Amino acid sequence: MSQVTGATGASTIHGHGHEHGHSPFLQHHFAEMEQQFDASKIGMWLFLVTEILLFGGLFVGFGIMQGKFPEAFYEAHHHLDWKLGALNTVVLLVSSYTMVMAVHSASKSNQKALIRYLVITLLCAAIFLVVKYFEYEHKIHDGLLPGKFYTYKGDHVPGGQQATFFSFYFMMTGLHGLHILGGMTVIGWVLKRAIAGHFNSSYYTPVDLVGLYWHLVDLIWIYLFPLLYLIS
Amino acid sequence: MADVIAAPGQLSGGGTQEQKNYLNETKGIASWLFTVDHKRIGIMYLWAVLASFFIGGVFALLVRLELLTPKETIMSAEAYNRVFTLHGAVMVFLFIIPSIPAALGNFVLPLMLGAKDVAFPRLNLASFWIYAIGAIFAVTAMVTGGVDTGWTFYTPYSTTTSGAVSTMTFAAFILGFSSIFTGINFIATIHKLRAPGMSWYKMPLFCWSMYATSIIQVLATPVLGITLLLLIMERAFQIGIFDAKLGGDPVLFQHFFWFYSHPAVYIMILPGMAIISEIIPVFSRKTIFGYKAIAFSSVAIALVGFFVWGHHMFVSGQSVLAGAIFSFLTFLVAIPSAIKVFNWLTTMYKGQISLKTPMLYALSFLLLFAIGGLTGVFLGALSVNVHLHDTYFVVAHFHYVMMGGTVIAFLGGLHYWWPKMFGRMFNERVGAIACALVFIGFNVTFLTQFVLGSQGMPRRYYNYLDQFQPLHAFSTFGSWILGLGLLIAAVNLFSTFRKKPDAPRNPWGAATLEWQTDTPPITHNFHHTPTIDHGPYDYFPGQRKHA
Numbered sequence: 001m002s003q004v005t006g007a008t009g010a011s012t013i014h015g016h017g018h019e020h021g022h023s024p025f026l027q028h029h030f031a032e033m034e035q036q037f038d039a040s041k042i043g044m045w046l047f048l049v050t051e052i053l054l055f056g057g058l059f060v061g062f063g064i065m066q067g068k069f070p071e072a073f074y075e076a077h078h079h080l081d082w083k084l085g086a087l088n089t090v091v092l093l094v095s096s097y098t099m100v101m102a103v104h105s106a107s108k109s110n111q112k113a114l115i116r117y118l119v120i121t122l123l124c125a126a127i128f129l130v131v132k133y134f135e136y137e138h139k140i141h142d143g144l145l146p147g148k149f150y151t152y153k154g155d156h157v158p159g160g161q162q163a164t165f166f167s168f169y170f171m172m173t174g175l176h177g178l179h180i181l182g183g184m185t186v187i188g189w190v191l192k193r194a195i196a197g198h199f200n201s202s203y204y205t206p207v208d209l210v211g212l213y214w215h216l217v218d219l220i221w222i223y224l225f226p227l228l229y230l231i232s
Numbered sequence: 233m234a235d236v237i238a239a240p241g242q243l244s245g246g247g248t249q250e251q252k253n254y255l256n257e258t259k260g261i262a263s264w265l266f267t268v269d270h271k272r273i274g275i276m277y278l279w280a281v282l283a284s285f286f287i288g289g290v291f292a293l294l295v296r297l298e299l300l301t302p303k304e305t306i307m308s309a310e311a312y313n314r315v316f317t318l319h320g321a322v323m324v325f326l327f328i329i330p331s332i333p334a335a336l337g338n339f340v341l342p343l344m345l346g347a348k349d350v351a352f353p354r355l356n357l358a359s360f361w362i363y364a365i366g367a368i369f370a371v372t373a374m375v376t377g378g379v380d381t382g383w384t385f386y387t388p389y390s391t392t393t394s395g396a397v398s399t400m401t402f403a404a405f406i407l408g409f410s411s412i413f414t415g416i417n418f419i420a421t422i423h424k425l426r427a428p429g430m431s432w433y434k435m436p437l438f439c440w441s442m443y444a445t446s447i448i449q450v451l452a453t454p455v456l457g458i459t460l461l462l463l464i465m466e467r468a469f470q471i472g473i474f475d476a477k478l479g480g481d482p483v484l485f486q487h488f489f490w491f492y493s494h495p496a497v498y499i500m501i502l503p504g505m506a507i508i509s510e511i512i513p514v515f516s517r518k519t520i521f522g523y524k525a526i527a528f529s530s531v532a533i534a535l536v537g538f539f540v541w542g543h544h545m546f547v548s549g550q551s552v553l554a555g556a557i558f559s560f561l562t563f564l565v566a567i568p569s570a571i572k573v574f575n576w577l578t579t580m581y582k583g584q585i586s587l588k589t590p591m592l593y594a595l596s597f598l599l600l601f602a603i604g605g606l607t608g609v610f611l612g613a614l615s616v617n618v619h620l621h622d623t624y625f626v627v628a629h630f631h632y633v634m635m636g637g638t639v640i641a642f643l644g645g646l647h648y649w650w651p652k653m654f655g656r657m658f659n660e661r662v663g664a665i666a667c668a669l670v671f672i673g674f675n676v677t678f679l680t681q682f683v684l685g686s687q688g689m690p691r692r693y694y695n696y697l698d699q700f701q702p703l704h705a706f707s708t709f710g711s712w713i714l715g716l717g718l719l720i721a722a723v724n725l726f727s728t729f730r731k732k733p734d735a736p737r738n739p740w741g742a743a744t745l746e747w748q749t750d751t752p753p754i755t756h757n758f759h760h761t762p763t764i765d766h767g768p769y770d771y772f773p774g775q776r777k778h779a
Contacts, residue, residue, distance in 0.1 A: 028756075029348035029425070039351040039424040046416045050454040057458030057488065061473050069479060147469030161479050167471030171462075 025203050037205050044209045048216050055175070055220055062168045062227065065161070072161035077231040079144050079152075080169070081135065085229040088131050092218045095124030103211045106204035111197065114207070118191045121214070125184045132177055139166070146170045169228055176224060179217045186210045253655070253752040268353035269755055273360050274339030275653065280363065281335050282722075284326035285639075289715065291319035296677070296711040299704050302696050309694040313380035314395075316692060320383030321400060325407050326367055328638055329496065332503030333449075334359065334414050336645050337442050339653060341418060343746035343753060344436045346427025346762040351420035359413035362406060369403035372396070382692060384493070387474040387485040391466045398467050401460040408453045408460075411499070415449030418442050427745070429764035433527075436744045436768040437520065440527040441506030444534035448495045448502075452538070456492035459485065483548050490541035498537040501633055502530055504601075504641030505572055508594050511644055512576050513769040514742045515591035516583030520769045522575035529568030536565045546617045555614055562612030569605050573598065588740070589663035593644030596671045600636025604629060607682065622692075625685025628678045636674060643670070643721060651735035655752045656728035663724055669717030676710025744768045 023033055030036040066073045098120040105113035143151030150163035190210050193199065199207055254271045264272055295316050298305045307315065342350055350356050373379055373396035381390040381397060390397050422443050426435065463485065465471045472478030474485045513520045520526065542550055542558030550558075576598060585591070607629040610616050620626060651657050684703050689696060696704065738747040743766060749758050766773035 027353075029350075029353065035424055039420045042420040042423055043352055043355070043416050046419060046450050050412055050416075050450055053451060053454035054458050057455050057462070061462060061484070061488075064481070064484060065473060065479075068481075146465070147471040149469065159479060161472065164472040164478065164480070167465065167469060167473070171465060171471070 023203050025198070025205075033203065040205050040209060044212050048212060051179075051216055051220075055172070058168065058172050058175070059223070059227070062172070065164055065168065066231075069159065069161040069164070071157045072155075072159055073165050074231050075155060075157045076144075076162035076165035077228065079139070079142065080229045081138075082229045084131055084135055085225050088128050089221065089225050091124050091128050091131070092221050095121045095128075096215055096218045098124065099211045099214045103204070103207050106194075106199045106207040107201055109200040111194065111199070114194050114199065115191065118187060118194060122184060122187050122191065125180055125187070128180060129177065132173065139169075172224055172228070176217070176220055179220070183210075183214050183217050186213065251750070252754060253750060254755045255654070255752055257755050266357070268349070268357050270338050270342050270350045270353065270356060271653075271753060271755075271757075273356050274335055274337070276360055277330060277335040277338060277363070278653075280360075280367065281327050281331045284322055284367070285331070288319055288322035288327055289718065291315050291322065293711055293715055295319055296708040298694075299696075300708045302698050302701055302704075310380065312694045313692075314378035317379045317382050318374055321379065321404070322370065323634075324383055324496075324500075325404050326370060328500045328634060329407075329411055330363060330414070331642050332507065332638065332645065333418070333442060333445055333499075334363070334410070336507070336642070336649060337418065337438075337503065338414070340649060340746055341439060341442055342421060342425065343749065343757055344439055344744050344768075345421065345425055346430060346745045346758065346764070347421060347425035348757050349425075350417045351425055352417050355413050356417055359410040359417070362413070363410040366403045366405075366407035366410060369399055369406060373400035373403060384489060385460070385463060385485075386489075387463070387466070387482040388476065390463060391475055398464045401463055405457050405460045405464075408457045411449050412453050415446035415453075418446040419450065422446075427762050427764060433523065434764055434767060437509035437523065437526050437530075438506040438744075441502050441509065441530045444530040445499055445502045445506070447531075447534050448499050448537065452492045452495040452499070455488065456496070459488035459492065462488070483545070483550070486545050486548055487541070490544045491538075494541040494544065495534075495537045497630075497633070498533055500638045501601075502533060504597065504638040505530065507641040507645035507648070508576060508597050509572075510742075510744065511590045511594040511648055512579050513771075514648075514740050515586050515588060515594070516580045517586075517741075517771050518579055518583035518769075519767065519771070520575070521578040521581075522571070523769075525571050526575050529571045532568040533565060536561065536568070540565055540612075543612050543617070546614060547621050559612055559614045559617075563609060566605060566609050566612075569601075573602060573605075587664075589658070589660060589667055590644045590648035590740070592664055592667040593640050593647065596667065597637060597640045597644065600632055600640060600671075600674065603679075604632025604634075604636050607632065620685060622690055623685035624681040624689045624691055627691045628681035628685060631678045631681070636678070640670070640674075643667075646725070647721075648740065649746075650725060650728070651739050652746060652751055652753070654728065655733035655735045656731065657735045657739060658724050658728050662720060666717050666721035666724060669713055669720065671717075673710050673713030673715070673717050677707050677714055678710070680704075680707040680710065741771065743770055743773075 026033055026036060030039070098117045102114055102117035102121060105111075105117060139145065143149075143153075144162075144166050145151065146167040146169075147163055150160075150166060152162070155162050187210055190206050193206065254269055258267075264276060267273060294307070295312070298307055298312050298315070338350070338356065342348070376399065377395040379395050379397050379400045380393060385397065385401055390401075422435070422439055462471070462473055466474050466480075470478060473480045474482050476482055509520065509526055540558060540561045542554055543562045546555050546559075576594075587595075607625070611620060611626060611629055647658065647663055680703050684700060684707070685691075687700070689700050689703075733752075735751050737749070737751050740747070745758075745762050745764075746753075748762060
């Protein structure tokens with residue numbers, strides 16, 4: 001343990017003064033861009049893990065309640081319009097594709113394409129929210145609301161657990177919707193920086209990380225859609 | 233002998249420091265609140281957790297005072313319920329969880345790795361701000377009706393009682409994010425910012441333990457987040473997941489809650505073990521025994537700790553099979569803890585032990601944690617658990633682990649790194665007296681409670697049978713000794729600010745990197761990138777080439 005190891009080249013990596021020219025986006029506590037990129041990527045993946053566990057709790061809760069009250073949940077799910085759900089699924093899948101292309105364009109220093117794909121991704125997110133808005137409006141109109149605010153009178157299966165279904169529906173899609181809004185904010189931020197010309201093949205970490213986040217938001221919807229809309 | 237690092241107490245290296253350091257480089261409140269320097273963030277966290285410790289401690293003393301007599305002593309039953317809830321919630325969410333990782337760890341971990349900062353300094357600052365916001369919510373809950381559910385917020389009581397339950401759980405929800413951010417930061421820092429030459433097995437064991445802690449923080453905390461959110465929704469909308477009236481399942485809350493909160497117990501104790509692994513070799517002048525065993529037992533605790541939550545629910549109506557499996561897994565998790573204790577003891581064997589204040593706390597830790605850990609094995613046994621469930625035996629057990637373990641280790645670490653953080657030495661004799669009082673007071677307070685519990689005294693009760701009074705009174709007297717010891721320790725540490733900085737670079741003769749830089753460190757931590765030319769516990773690097 002006491003032998004001198006690894007000291008070779010130590011002063012060039014991690015040194016105080018970065019004598020050779022480096023990216024303006026290199027933060028002072030990193031020695032080089034690659035190290036900074038790797039650290040950011042680890043951080044982002046860990047954040048995504050926490051997101052999965054956050055939604056995971058809701059999925060488990062939903063699964064347990066559905067297992068207890070399959071008929072009520074089956075009846076309640078008929079109020080959801082699977083066509084709108086499917087439309088939104090397609091919209092998000094397209095947005096995932098455009099996000100991949102945005103990252104790819106950034107890695108090729110193709111600024112025009114990067115901006116174009118980011119704008120399309122943002123548009124898809126907006127379409128998703130508009131569709132969601134009409135779905136919510138319909139539920140609110142019919143009194144299909146969470147918990148004690150559930151006023152719908154036409155249920156056939158007794159017990160009132162349709163209200164629980166809609167509690168979960170609103171919590172899960174609501175939390176997901178907040179993530180879409182968050183995603184739009186960060187995509188907007190990346191778009192602004194892309195227009196300012198910050199990204200090229202040697203530095204596009206934010207595009208990459210926002211892309212990862214966006215894929216996760218899409219992925220959660222891919223699971224939410226069959227779970228809520230396609231109960232059999 | 234030139235390259236022998238000085239023994240503890242034998243002051244060496246670096247003179248007094250009028251030069252620039254992280255404390256005096258910039259001035260003004262904004263330079264602290266908006267700093268991204270991990271050391272300053274660590275110090276802000278330190279003041280915050282110490283304030284929380286004080287508040288939680290006052291609540292604890294009030295609880296003990298109320299229990300001095302079998303009937304009403306100083307407060308009503310309702311007030312008592314609130315006070316013990318606030319004691320638990322403040323101590324767990326505002327003090328213990330952030331205490332070692334976010335306060336001491338933030339300061340020390342990058343230094344130990346030879347890094348200039350954590351991987352995400354702004355995220356680190358965000359973590360502190362989120363903590364502050366969470367604390368504001370918690371205080372709001374205290375002054376707007378209080379909470380009387382106990383810190384565990386068990387349903388159905390928590391969904392039906394009045395008071396500020398939603399505010400308090402929302403506070404815990406927010407505090408969870410600050411904990412997650414710290415965890416993400418530490419994992420990325422340990423992966424990517426180790427100094428050149430510092431392989432995983434050359435890291436100080438503190439970092440291994442912090443790594444294990446961070447994994448739990450990242451994996452378990454989101455589940456608590458969603459659980460508390462569901463609880464808030466249950467209260468606000470009656471969504472029916474935990475409410476049996478609406479077809480929900482109150483026990484499901486316990487599953488959700490303990491899925492986080494049992495791993496959270498390891499979020500609390502692993503950092504304590506991290507500090508002990510540093511202090512014991514330094515004050516024994518001996519390389520740590522079983523480096524890899526200690527390192528991997530931390531990881532093992534983190535992993536197995538995820539599968540033992542059911543041992544909180546042996547009498548909550550889970551199946552016998554589930555109970556047996558959880559019981560078995562609980563025994564399993566005791567093994568890595570025992571491995572650590574044996575390795576620490578073996579490290580001391582034939583060492584040159586010097587009984588400085590940090591070492592006194594470490595020795596206290598060994599004794600108290602052994603008791604706390606072993607009584608945990610009692611409680612993990614199904615049949616014994618049925619007898620002892622929800623009695624003072626449980627209270628005594630987890631105080632031996634949380635206070636006797638984590639808090640004692642925190643105090644040891646605080647004394648150990650105080651000179652590095654502020655450049656000031658505390659009074660050694662007063663420090664030792666305080667430690668002795670804490671140790672005695674703690675045992676008087678809580679050893680008694682094992683007896684109370686085994687005789688059937690239930691926890692959280694306001695009134696009790698007259699036959700228990702002598703033991704309860706004894707425990708209350710102990711709490712005063714404990715409080716006095718902590719007060720003396722605080723005075724001893726804070727009075728160092730009245731004198732000139734006098735701490736040398738490496739007062740204890742430690743071999744880890746944080747002691748090789750200035751005291752207090754400069755803002756960028758090191759003047760030159762450190763090179764790793766000896767192991768973290770190699771105190772005689774020139775003499776033992778074969779090690």
